[in-house]
Amino acid sequence: MKNLIIVTGGCGFVGSNLIDCLIHKTKFNIISLDNYSSGSKKNHLKNKRVKYINCQTKDISKVLNKYKDKINSIFHFGEFSRIYQSFNYMNKCIQSNTIGTGAVFNFCLKNKLKLIYSATSASLGNRGKDKNLSPYAFTKAKNLEFLENLKKWFNFKYEVIFFYNVYGPRQISRGNMATVVGIFENYYKLNKPLPVVKPGTQSRRFTHIKDTIEICYKAWKLNRNRYYSISHKESYSIIKLAKLFKHKITYLSPRKGERYASALAGMSLSNKVHKNFGKIKLEKYVKEFIKKNKK
Numbered sequence: 001m002k003n004l005i006i007v008t009g010g011c012g013f014v015g016s017n018l019i020d021c022l023i024h025k026t027k028f029n030i031i032s033l034d035n036y037s038s039g040s041k042k043n044h045l046k047n048k049r050v051k052y053i054n055c056q057t058k059d060i061s062k063v064l065n066k067y068k069d070k071i072n073s074i075f076h077f078g079e080f081s082r083i084y085q086s087f088n089y090m091n092k093c094i095q096s097n098t099i100g101t102g103a104v105f106n107f108c109l110k111n112k113l114k115l116i117y118s119a120t121s122a123s124l125g126n127r128g129k130d131k132n133l134s135p136y137a138f139t140k141a142k143n144l145e146f147l148e149n150l151k152k153w154f155n156f157k158y159e160v161i162f163f164y165n166v167y168g169p170r171q172i173s174r175g176n177m178a179t180v181v182g183i184f185e186n187y188y189k190l191n192k193p194l195p196v197v198k199p200g201t202q203s204r205r206f207t208h209i210k211d212t213i214e215i216c217y218k219a220w221k222l223n224r225n226r227y228y229s230i231s232h233k234e235s236y237s238i239i240k241l242a243k244l245f246k247h248k249i250t251y252l253s254p255r256k257g258e259r260y261a262s263a264l265a266g267m268s269l270s271n272k273v274h275k276n277f278g279k280i281k282l283e284k285y286v287k288e289f290i291k292k293n294k295k
Helices: 013-025 057-070 091-109 135-154 180-189 208-220 238-244 280-292
Strands: 005-008 029-033 050-054 071-076 114-120 158-163 192-197 229-231 247-254 273-277
Touching: 005 013, 005 057, 013 029, 013 208, 029 057, 057 071, 057 091, 071 091, 071 208, 091 114, 091 135, 114 135, 114 208, 135 158, 158 208, 180 192, 180 238, 180 280, 192 238, 208 229, 208 273, 238 247, 238 280
Parallel strands: 005 029, 005 071, 029 050, 071 114, 114 158, 158 229, 192 247, 229 273
Antiparallel strands: none
């Protein structure tokens, strides 16, 4: 009986929220594969249906060999997922997003398993031209090309979900892998000026984790081999987001790989992208955060 779902990156921000959803909405058992490079044991759920394994995704065949006949599907969310940091940690980015992801794809193909893959808006911006702005965007774009070819060569089945600047509970707020919203929240709590990378007019479609996870679950449940995107209809510039906190602001120098727009553009994919828009508003979220953390 195939009663098992695998979540790579299950101790990270998105992965742990996904496991939470799967526990409540399904009867499946779940295995999280995570190397804890950005994930945390603090995100472990105390539930007997969840098993946590510390490993690299490149070793997925060896680690999951004894479970392969019980696996229903794999959510592959365990990749290196930061733009600017991919310049400083390019080897880690390639190890995770190229070698590790290639191993996941091969394991799914070999064992005829359904794959749900997290793509990124970073590989779509500027009508697809931004895919070469950073090692991260490049690896993610190449993985989409790889999936397209696996479909042509082997009739490989998969779902793809494009994420857009996800924020919310369990987001990383400190260190190199912190999210923009997480960084601002942390600096607000420390009563330090919010750091805005110049020029500050860079726009993003910030999307709440709850809205993001709902589409991940929907894609898995419908099982239609589609491309989905989950974003918010409203774009915010980084400076506009910072001003929502009604706090001091400081400007940082421009960074390599910086994207100036976040939009779904035309792509040369065999499937069209099914657009979905989040319901939770960023402004309301920030207001609630300020209310809870008033000095």
